[in-house]
Amino acid sequence: MADVLNTGTTLTVAASNPKNKLGLTASLSINIFFVIYSLLCIIPLLLLVMVSFSDEASIVRGGYKFWPDHFSLAAYRFLGQDIGQILHSYGISIIVTVAGTALSMIIIALYAYPISRPNFPQAKFFTFFAFFTMLFSGGLVPWYLVYVQVLDLKDTLGALIVPQIMSAFWVLVTRTFFQTTIPGQVLESAKIDGAGELRIFFQIVMPLSLPVLATVALFQTLSYWNDWFLSLVFITGEHNISVQYLMYKLMANIQFLANNTTAANAIASAGGMMNFPSETVRMAMVIVGIGPIILAYPFFQKYFIKGLTVGAVKG
Structure with a gap:
C-alpha cells in the first residue's frame, strides 16, 4: 500500500513539474505542426486523384472539387488509347531506375570509402576533386558531346x-558517414586477420552502412524516376523514352491543341478526337507517373532519417 502511495506521489510531482509541462507542451506543438504539414501534403494529392476521376464538363463548369459532380473514367480511357507505349515506357523507367540506383550506390560508396580513410594519402585531393564538380561544370554542349560522340x-x-x-x-555525405560511424578498430582487426580491401569493403563496411546507402538509394531512385530531360536530349525515337518524358510530350500536345483551335478542328474533321478531357487527363497523367514511386519510400523509411542525419554531422 505504501509503495502504491509513493508511486502516485512521484507521478503527481512529475506531472506538476514545470519542466515536464513545458516538455509535454513542446511535444504536443511539434506533433500538431507535423499533422497539419502532412495534411497540407496529402490534401492536394487527394484533390488531384478526385479531379482525374471527374467529368471534364463539370470541371470546366464548376472547377476542381474534392468530390466530383459526375464520376468519369474518360481521362484514363484517353490514356488507354496509347496503352502499349505507356507500358513500354513504364518498363524503360523501371529498368533505368533499378539499374541506375544500384550502380549509383556502389560507385558512390566505392569513391567515398577510400577518401574517408585517414591512411589514404590522396584523400584530400580526391575530396576536393569531387567538391569542385559541385561548383563548376563544363556546360551543356561539352556535356552533350561527351555522351554522344565520346561514349x-x-x-x-x-x-x-x-x-x-x-x-x-x-559522395561527401557517404564519406562523412564512413568517417563517423565505421570504427577504425574493426577495419584494422579485419586486416590483421588477413582480409583484403575489397573483402573489408563488401563484407564489413557495406553491411554497417545500410542507413546512408538507403538514403542515397531513395534520392537516386527519385532522381531517375522523375527524369525526363535525358530522354529529351539523348533519345530521338519512341523506343527508349521514359514514362515521365512520354507524359511530358502528351501534356505538351494537349496544351497545343487546347490553345490552337485550327489544329483541333483539323483533327476533328479528319476523324480524330475533338472533345478530349484536357484538364482531367493532366491529373490522370500525374497519377500514372507517381504511382510506383510512392510505393518505394516504405522500403527505405526505417533507414532514411538515421542515414541523412548521421551522414551530415560534419564535413
Missing part, C-alpha cells in the same frame, strides 16, 4: 543511366 550513348538506355550515376554531394 556513343545516343538512343541507348545508357544515356538515361550514366549521366546521373555519380553525385558529388552524396
